[in-house]
Amino acid sequence: MKCSYFLDRRPPLGGAVNFAPCPRPESRESSCGLELRPTARSAAQVWLSLVVGLIMLPAMFGVSLGITETYMKVLIKTLKWATFRIQKGRRERETLKPSPSNGIIQRDDGSMEKEIGELRRSRPKRPDGGDFTLSDVFYFSRKGLESIVEDEVTQRFSSEELVSWNLLTRTNNNFHYVSLRLTVLWGLGVVIRYCILAPLRITLAAIGISWLVIGTTVVGLLPSSRVKNWLSELVHLMCYRICARGLSATVHYHNKQNRPRKGGICVANHTSPIDVVILANDGCYAMVGQVHGGLMGVIQRSMVKSCPHIWFERSEMKDRHLVTQRLRDHVNDKTKLPILIFPEGTCINNTSVMMFKKGSFEIGGTIYPVAIKYDPQFGDAFWNSAKYNMVSYLLRMMTSWAIVCNVWYLPAMTQMEGEDAVQFANRVKSAIARQGGLVDLSWDGGLKRDKVKNTFKELEQKKYSSMVVGDDSSD
Amino acid sequence: PLWCDKVLLRASRRVEIAYFSHSQITRLYSRFHSLDKGENGALSREDFQRIPELAINPLGDRIINAFFPEGEDQVNFRGFMRTLAHFRPVEDNEKSKGHDASEPLNSRNNKLLFAFRLYDLDRDDKISRDELLQVLRMMVGVNISDEQLGSIADRTIQEADTNGDMSISFSEFIKVLEKVDVEQKMSIRFLH
Numbered sequence: 001m002k003c004s005y006f007l008d009r010r011p012p013l014g015g016a017v018n019f020a021p022c023p024r025p026e027s028r029e030s031s032c033g034l035e036l037r038p039t040a041r042s043a044a045q046v047w048l049s050l051v052v053g054l055i056m057l058p059a060m061f062g063v064s065l066g067i068t069e070t071y072m073k074v075l076i077k078t079l080k081w082a083t084f085r086i087q088k089g090r091r092e093r094e095t096l097k098p099s100p101s102n103g104i105i106q107r108d109d110g111s112m113e114k115e116i117g118e119l120r121r122s123r124p125k126r127p128d129g130g131d132f133t134l135s136d137v138f139y140f141s142r143k144g145l146e147s148i149v150e151d152e153v154t155q156r157f158s159s160e161e162l163v164s165w166n167l168l169t170r171t172n173n174n175f176h177y178v179s180l181r182l183t184v185l186w187g188l189g190v191v192i193r194y195c196i197l198a199p200l201r202i203t204l205a206a207i208g209i210s211w212l213v214i215g216t217t218v219v220g221l222l223p224s225s226r227v228k229n230w231l232s233e234l235v236h237l238m239c240y241r242i243c244a245r246g247l248s249a250t251v252h253y254h255n256k257q258n259r260p261r262k263g264g265i266c267v268a269n270h271t272s273p274i275d276v277v278i279l280a281n282d283g284c285y286a287m288v289g290q291v292h293g294g295l296m297g298v299i300q301r302s303m304v305k306s307c308p309h310i311w312f313e314r315s316e317m318k319d320r321h322l323v324t325q326r327l328r329d330h331v332n333d334k335t336k337l338p339i340l341i342f343p344e345g346t347c348i349n350n351t352s353v354m355m356f357k358k359g360s361f362e363i364g365g366t367i368y369p370v371a372i373k374y375d376p377q378f379g380d381a382f383w384n385s386a387k388y389n390m391v392s393y394l395l396r397m398m399t400s401w402a403i404v405c406n407v408w409y410l411p412a413m414t415q416m417e418g419e420d421a422v423q424f425a426n427r428v429k430s431a432i433a434r435q436g437g438l439v440d441l442s443w444d445g446g447l448k449r450d451k452v453k454n455t456f457k458e459l460e461q462k463k464y465s466s467m468v469v470g471d472d473s474s475d
Numbered sequence: 476p477l478w479c480d481k482v483l484l485r486a487s488r489r490v491e492i493a494y495f496s497h498s499q500i501t502r503l504y505s506r507f508h509s510l511d512k513g514e515n516g517a518l519s520r521e522d523f524q525r526i527p528e529l530a531i532n533p534l535g536d537r538i539i540n541a542f543f544p545e546g547e548d549q550v551n552f553r554g555f556m557r558t559l560a561h562f563r564p565v566e567d568n569e570k571s572k573g574h575d576a577s578e579p580l581n582s583r584n585n586k587l588l589f590a591f592r593l594y595d596l597d598r599d600d601k602i603s604r605d606e607l608l609q610v611l612r613m614m615v616g617v618n619i620s621d622e623q624l625g626s627i628a629d630r631t632i633q634e635a636d637t638n639g640d641m642s643i644s645f646s647e648f649i650k651v652l653e654k655v656d657v658e659q660k661m662s663i664r665f666l667h
Contacts, residue, residue, distance in 0.1 A: 122654035144538035147528035461616030
């Protein structure tokens with residue numbers, strides 16, 4: 001609309017600035033700096049063709065030109081040098097070399113029985129084994145103070161602390177000024193990341209998403225057939241590859257023979273929305289999620305045209321039977337792609353695996369566990385949804401050095417005889433934690449937002465009560 | 476903000492700093508800051524209750540209370556460190572000589588005082604039968620009957636009470652627990 005306005009008005013200064021469809025003859029440029037415009041336009045063309053030719057096309061076909069590898073090599077060397085300089089600087093200031101352990105205090109995980117038993121050591125044992133002493137309270141107070149200084153749960157909802165600084169401002173918590181050279185390197189890093197890498201990545205991401213929407217809509221127009229499925233998989237793969245390049249993601253896949261198959265359920269630990277891009281780079285999955293509005297909604301609607309994904313309305317999510325039934329129907333149809341589910345239900349900071357919700361394990365299909373571990377040295381992938389919204393999170397991703405991660409496909413698991421859904425979920429969780437080198441926690445990821453249930457406190461009280469009354473309980 | 480407070484701390488010569496090394500103070504300040512969701516430089520009771528392991532501790536509320544001076548709702552970093560200082564291990568070189576006129580915060584007596592105050596709900600320097608019952612009820616929940624709990628309380632007071640006032644004073648408390656290894660059990664060791 002604006003373009004035609006300018007066309008009618010025939011502005012004096014050589015034409016509308018932003019509208020390519022309104023051509024203006026070069027001769028009408030005045031001499032007030034507007035001769036930059038043709039250079040700007042050709043620069044943009046060169047830029048775009050470079051991006052397309054060198055990054056997008058190879059990415060689409062799964063071919064690598066070695067640019068990313070070279071970049072990573074240079075980056076690793078630089079970070080190693082930076083680490084060395086920081087350690088040297090630290091040694092000069094302090095006599096003690098700080099250990100790289102991330103724990104603050106020494107915690108001995110003795111059980112309640114053992115600890116309180118030791119406290120009562122000086123008293124004679126009563127016949128029924130139960131007792132109360134004024135010193136029992138020492139156990140609870142020490143446990144309480146320990147948890148105030150350092151607890152297993154709240155630390156999982158914020159980014160992991162780095163052992164050594166990786167030249168990003170955002171991770172600079174406890175690191176002090178060391179040397180001029182390091183600061184210069186950091187400044188150079190800022191320029192490279194914000195002025196060169198970020199625009200490149202944003203362009204790629206934009207291309208990737210638009211191609212996804214367009215491609216899946218086009219494929220959706222075809223009638224159902226094997227060709228359609230094959231094309232749909234191709235389109236999905238290509239788009240996710242472009243998006244992965246848009247994050248400079250370097251992923252190492254291990255044990256590809258265990259890759260999830262059709263009619264199965266793929267479960268993985270959850271760190272960020274990028275997990276989807278990482279996994280979908282190497283295989284096609286049916287996504288499960290809530291229906292969103294806006295851009296996400298557009299993407300969701302077009303994706304479901306080309307192959308069946310499972311999107312739930314907000315109201316449907318409350319009805320667990322409905323959810324389970326829909327997932328079960330999908331899984332029982334062996335021609336459909338494996339479902340991708342994150343049973344933790346929320347993003348955790350990739351140092352641990354928290355409780356797996358049993359819903360996914362009640363469906364009854366074969367479970368294909370996948371462990372994802374990011375290398376925090378190159379970029380922190382954790383999405384702290386309390387601190388950042390999706391857009392600022394993605395921008396932070398695109399201004400990190402790179403996203404480096406390892407993906408392990410674990411052998412398929414099925415529910416064993418006599419094992420209920422909760423035990424099965426815990427078994428899968430332990431396998432994933434073991435493979436990824438993560439801490440296996442039974443705490444619920446929902447504690448990020450909610451209070452802990454009273455039942456856990458009641459359990460502790462019950463345990464203590466049995467120590468007070470002894471073995472023969474009269475009540 | 477984070478950096479301002481650290482400068483202030485370093486400049487001041489508050490006694491709490493004698494209990495923690497520079498790197499320990501930094502770690503504790505990070506922790507304080509991460510618990511302080513309101514970002515106002517002080518912790519409220521809700522900030523403590525957000526820690527799941529503390530919320531399921533039967534004496535969680537009493538422990539949280541220990542951080543807050545009489546009638547206050549906010550604890551700043553200095554107060555936070557002061558309470559934590561009670562749990563510093565008693566090193567051999569600190570045991571015999573006193574740094575100044577008053578006893579160090581992490582002495583055996585002060586550790587026992589911390590525990591005594593967990594029982595002494597109304598801060599009148601005496602543990603009455605009623606207070607003991609209330610704390611016992613917190614620790615055992617619904618699993619023990621009132622009568623049984625009452626007899627446990629009576630027995631405990633009988634064992635400790637030496638002056639016959641049916642309540643436990645601090646000196647009686649110390650006497651009962653003289654054989655317990657308080658230094659070990661009420662200490663938290665830092666890794667570095």
